[in-house]
Amino acid sequence: MTERASTRDHARVAVTVDLLIFTVRQGALHVLLIERGHAPFEGQVALPGGYVRTGEHLDAAALRELREETGIDGSRLHLEQLRTYGDPDRDPRGRVITVAYLALGPDMPAAQAGTDARHAEWTPVKAILEGRINLAFDHEVILREGLERARFQLEYTTVAAAFCTEPFTIAELRHIYEVVWGLTLDASNFRRKVTGAHGFLIPTGKHRTQEIGRPAALYRRGPAQLLSPPLLRSSDVHRSSPNLLVLH
Amino acid sequence: MTERASTRDHARVAVTVDLLIFTVRQGALHVLLIERGHAPFEGQVALPGGYVRTGEHLDAAALRELREETGIDGSRLHLEQLRTYGDPDRDPRGRVITVAYLALGPDMPAAQAGTDARHAEWTPVKAILEGRINLAFDHEVILREGLERARFQLEYTTVAAAFCTEPFTIAELRHIYEVVWGLTLDASNFRRKVTGAHGFLIPTGKHRTQEIGRPAALYRRGPAQLLSPPLLRSSDVHRSSPNLLVLH
DNA sequence: ACAAAAGTGTTCCGCCTACACCCATGC
């Protein structure tokens, strides 16, 4: 943070926030995309986002854009900064840097069309990774980096619970891990690990009866942020595990 | 990344990069600080950094400021984005957001005064954490977050080697862990872990004779970025471990 | 010979994996 009165080459640039919002629905990882209504990249899909306003916090801008473009209330989501992307050529309109946010949330009631009437749609991440859908700008890079971060965070933090609607069962939580990692985990050992991790889960005492089988105990998120010991994706993989998602 | 032709409240803001550069010297963790030559915060110490120029990559701006303000060639450092700080009130001059970078490097030959003649000085991190030195702007927040990140990264990545000048001994590498974590580790088990981690260390075949004791084998960094299994700071703590650094 | 630091061997214990088994429900 230097003041260089002499060399005043410092540009004033436009700053946007972009949101990479993941959820698990229908057994697959989905990301929320909007269809662009204007140039550049008109008609293409992109991550929701928009310009930061004068005097607005970055986090506040992220929450506002989330609400405006998708109708989602961000207070129930896990939201954190991913990275700032500042390639001078990343936006054809000129110098625009973007602060990308990673958001994890439960399957939303319905992604409402935004105030400015563009669709907001849940899209399987797999379709983008396999090249069947192209994203505007450098948004595919953001998605890949965010996906790797999310997978990593599941190992060392308790964010997986952010994907579940409270109260939730342990099987639902395990399903999150299985879908995001593309693995099948041993149900018994998974249970022991997460119930043993201090502050991860709080039993509600209630149970939910599924269509079939024994009713499952319901839990809420505990106060713990970090998960110790970590839940490594390399270990405890169940036999016959199909790779649901293409890695890298 | 939305174009909102209607509501053009989006501000064009100044963007800076700030550098949080850690090194280990004289048995303690140090951070590189400069003394500010102008208002605001004139005379106070701050992280090195400066404005991003027109058409300049963020990473390039970080490397340039590093060279200009401290005389350090960044190509030998580990450099990565930490986080972007965008509180509208963080700079009294107006809206300035900063992209903070975390850099880890070996003890530098000497922190040269920068081109604009301000001092650049290695300062013990402890002195800042204990409140004996106050940093300008929100730089203490950046330092605390970066320190936590560095400590975390030592567990799961191979960045600790970035603190060492190649070639280095295992004892030197262990010393890095001990200083950053503020613990004493068991030398034998540490050796086995790091030599066993695939791609962490490459033996050079050479040895270095210290002033006393058996000569130590010399290593270079291997290609591995991630460390598996992780080297957890909670475990393998040697008896009688003084906490060299105040946590949080 | 002794001190000091590098490096190896070995025991013990805890945890984690794998899998068998029991429980609670709907049909």
Add this chain to the structure above:
DNA sequence: GCATGGGTGTAGGCGGAACACTTTTGT
């Protein structure tokens, strides 16, 4: 009863912590 998923028990094995021990140097 039987199928299905929730939940518990347990044996075996792997790996890590602790620490004794050997090696290689300088004085």
